[in-house]
Amino acid sequence: MNEKRKRKILDKEGIERTLKRIAHEIIEQNRGTKNLAIVGIRSRGAFLAERITARLREIEKAEIPVGTLDITLYRDDLTEIAEQPVFLATEINFDINGKKIILVDDVLFSGRTVRCALDALIDFGRPANIQLAVLIDRGHRELPIRPDYVGKNIPTAINEIVEVRIKEIDGVEEVIIFEAGQE
Amino acid sequence: MKETAAWTKKHLLGTEDLSKEEIQLLLDQAKGFKEVLERPIPKVPTLRGRTIVNFFCEPSTRTRTSFELAAKRLSADTVNIVAASSSFLKGETLKDTVRNIEAMKVDMVIIRHSCAGAALFLSRCVNASVINAGDGAHEHPTQALLDVFTIQEKIGNVKGLKVSIIGDIAHSRVARSNIWALTKLGANVTVCGPKTMMPVEIERLGVKVTYDIGEALRDADVLNVLRLQLERQKQPVFAGTREYIKCFGINKEKLKEHAKEDVLILHPGPVNRGVELSQDVADGKYSVILDQVTNGVAVRMAALFLLSMVKT
Numbered sequence: 001m002n003e004k005r006k007r008k009i010l011d012k013e014g015i016e017r018t019l020k021r022i023a024h025e026i027i028e029q030n031r032g033t034k035n036l037a038i039v040g041i042r043s044r045g046a047f048l049a050e051r052i053t054a055r056l057r058e059i060e061k062a063e064i065p066v067g068t069l070d071i072t073l074y075r076d077d078l079t080e081i082a083e084q085p086v087f088l089a090t091e092i093n094f095d096i097n098g099k100k101i102i103l104v105d106d107v108l109f110s111g112r113t114v115r116c117a118l119d120a121l122i123d124f125g126r127p128a129n130i131q132l133a134v135l136i137d138r139g140h141r142e143l144p145i146r147p148d149y150v151g152k153n154i155p156t157a158i159n160e161i162v163e164v165r166i167k168e169i170d171g172v173e174e175v176i177i178f179e180a181g182q183e
Numbered sequence: 184m185k186e187t188a189a190w191t192k193k194h195l196l197g198t199e200d201l202s203k204e205e206i207q208l209l210l211d212q213a214k215g216f217k218e219v220l221e222r223p224i225p226k227v228p229t230l231r232g233r234t235i236v237n238f239f240c241e242p243s244t245r246t247r248t249s250f251e252l253a254a255k256r257l258s259a260d261t262v263n264i265v266a267a268s269s270s271f272l273k274g275e276t277l278k279d280t281v282r283n284i285e286a287m288k289v290d291m292v293i294i295r296h297s298c299a300g301a302a303l304f305l306s307r308c309v310n311a312s313v314i315n316a317g318d319g320a321h322e323h324p325t326q327a328l329l330d331v332f333t334i335q336e337k338i339g340n341v342k343g344l345k346v347s348i349i350g351d352i353a354h355s356r357v358a359r360s361n362i363w364a365l366t367k368l369g370a371n372v373t374v375c376g377p378k379t380m381m382p383v384e385i386e387r388l389g390v391k392v393t394y395d396i397g398e399a400l401r402d403a404d405v406l407n408v409l410r411l412q413l414e415r416q417k418q419p420v421f422a423g424t425r426e427y428i429k430c431f432g433i434n435k436e437k438l439k440e441h442a443k444e445d446v447l448i449l450h451p452g453p454v455n456r457g458v459e460l461s462q463d464v465a466d467g468k469y470s471v472i473l474d475q476v477t478n479g480v481a482v483r484m485a486a487l488f489l490l491s492m493v494k495t
Contacts, residue, residue, distance in 0.1 A: 070215065073227035073257075073488075074227065078492060086211070087212070087215050088214075089215045089217075090218060090219075091218075120227075123222060123223070123224040123226070123227075124222060125223060
């Protein structure tokens with residue numbers, strides 16, 4: 001078997017710095033945080049969204065609404081996935097009409113999750129625009145979707161797996177890449 | 184991440200054959216669906232392309248509408264087959280109808296029938312998933328699940344709560360489904376009603392029996408007051424409605440005398456106002472009858488969702 005070891009792409013400090021940079025880019029792009037709202041995709045994207053929001057609040061000293069989106073009910077592969085989906089409530093406790101929404105996820109891969117999230121979001125109202133922020137872009141898009149803010153671009157083979165591990169869920173902070181079946 | 188039990192059942196026939204974990208999984212999912220129902224567009228595309236048949240051989244407003252709405256909120260297509268209860272007799276005719284249902288290539292059949300075991304029977308003759316929406320005096324699982332969901336929502340953990348089910352226990356599928364669901368989750372269940380409406384050996388289901396309304400009300404956290412099902416009683420089982428009201432009807436006076444001040448009052452509907460519940464209690468502040476109806480759609484969405492995800 002291929003003995004290629006799994007590689008660590010980002011460590012705790014790396015993730016922290018990257019999220020901070022994304023926060024700055026969001027502010028630059030939007031000339032401040034006016035009318036901005038952050039929405040994270042469950043589950044890891046939701047925690048990353050919280051952290052980006054905290055950075056934005058720190059830098060701009062402004063209140064920015066943040067919400068969490070569960071996209072399970074919008075998936076196009078519900079009958080194909082191996083494990084049974086358990087979905088949790090979406091928590092968007094603000095009016096998204098006219099808002100500039102920063103959609104946050106951990107890894108951008110096929111783009112199908114983002115497609116679900118866009119459908120789900122639009123059922124909540126009509127935002128002014130939706131921008132996409134991801135910690136990792138690993139390529140292999142299957143839909144015409146591109147990110148506006150990228151933490152790190154990682155060229156990957158299709159059989160490789162990229163995992164973002166965060167303390168809230170996994171107890172550690174790292175981004176690793178390994179071949180399928182290797183873990 | 185929280186580990187949850189996987190749902191493996193293709194049919195939902197009763198709460199008797201559900202495990203505690205399965206009940207809790209369904210209720211947890213229902214929480215998510217309740218949030219969906221509160222959205223500006225309370226609809227998700229999850230069951231697009233699925234066909235669900237509502238097959239009701241007994242009158243129903245709440246349950247049928249609730250199932251139909253639940254299916255529509257999940258973007259499934261629904262078909263209603265409403266049959267007058269009189270034209271459906273046990274056995275052959277049901278089987279005949281089953282052939283029609285099969286021919287329609289449906290994914291799920293929701294059935295209500297006056298015969299106990301009708302849903303089970305159907306589940307053995309069709310490929311579709313079957314949900315029991317009430318079979319005779321046997322079970323009505325989604326009603327019990329929405330009752331438990333409402334209790335959890337209003338009070339919290341069901342474990343250790345004292346729940347009194349009051350009324351015509353013998354004719355009540357709601358009572359049976361409630362007893363199984365509640366006792367599995369650790370509630371202390373008391374049943375109360377006239378002796379003629381109490382099934383023999385009901386204690387074997389793990390409940391306490393009393394014929395004294397005062398005792399049923401005392402220390403109860405929840406009252407689930409059943410409907411007096413006059414249409415099911417083939418012969419009179421009590422002296423008269425007035426006597427029933429006097430002995431078992433829940434009114435302000437009885438509550439004041441015996442019950443806790445913040446007792447939660449459930450009723451599966453439709454209410455015989457002034458009979459099992461007095462007007463002021465039915466509309467009173469601890470009555471959660473309308474919450475039950477709202478929650479019913481969320482609980483049924485959870486049931487449709489979980490059954491649809493089972494691979495066969």
